[in-house]
Amino acid sequence: MKILGISGSLRRASFNTALLHAAQELAPEGVSIAIHDLHGLPLFDQDVEEQGDPAPVAALKQAIEEADGVLLASPEYNGGITGVLKNAIDWASRPGLGRPASVLAGRRICIVGASPGITGTVRAQDQLRQVLRRAGAAAEPQSEVLVFQAHTKILDGKLVDERTREALARHLKSYVALLQAGVR
Numbered sequence: 001m002k003i004l005g006i007s008g009s010l011r012r013a014s015f016n017t018a019l020l021h022a023a024q025e026l027a028p029e030g031v032s033i034a035i036h037d038l039h040g041l042p043l044f045d046q047d048v049e050e051q052g053d054p055a056p057v058a059a060l061k062q063a064i065e066e067a068d069g070v071l072l073a074s075p076e077y078n079g080g081i082t083g084v085l086k087n088a089i090d091w092a093s094r095p096g097l098g099r100p101a102s103v104l105a106g107r108r109i110c111i112v113g114a115s116p117g118i119t120g121t122v123r124a125q126d127q128l129r130q131v132l133r134r135a136g137a138a139a140e141p142q143s144e145v146l147v148f149q150a151h152t153k154i155l156d157g158k159l160v161d162e163r164t165r166e167a168l169a170r171h172l173k174s175y176v177a178l179l180q181a182g183v184r
């Protein structure tokens, strides 16, 4: 089973990208997680879209389409998801030329998030659930991985907090079980 990991942060030392790296280590057996980099994805522009998807957009859509599941790691900016992630979702939500439906339609999408504050991206994750729903996808499973005080749990890009590692592993296991149970 192939899962596509996408970080909503472009920052080199991103806690959220680090969470994706931890997910790669903690994924259930037989599950691989490839990380798709959003550097280079242009800002959504409907005039550009009408000319056909730019290469980074086409690559993003193809990667989502080919993956069995998608794992989004979202920072929280001003109580919501980052522009980087929203932009990626906006592009992916559009079928574009020659595709009958959005690559997000009907998909189950796993979400996680980390922030140095004490709320651990809870507001961003609530918003992300709503945005995904509007795009025809569902955030699954219902359990949450809210990595608060991330700077104490992620050191040098590695998730070292054992309880958080266990929570992430459980979350991924539930997600994979849902994917295996049927509708992707």
Ligand SMILES: Cc1cc2nc3c(=O)[nH]c(=O)nc-3n(C[C@H](O)[C@H](O)[C@H](O)COP(=O)(O)O)c2cc1C
Binding pocket: 009, 010, 011, 013, 014, 015, 016, 017, 075, 076, 077, 078, 079, 080, 114, 115, 116, 117, 118, 119, 120, 121
């Ligand atoms: C513009 C901006 C707004 C932010 N707003 C919030 C916020 O609302 N809640 C929060 O917990 N952290 C907030 N932060 C702090 C981020 O959680 C922190 O920078 C985090 O490390 C970003 O994720 P990353 O490490 O994956 O890049 C904000 C940071 C920026 C740059």
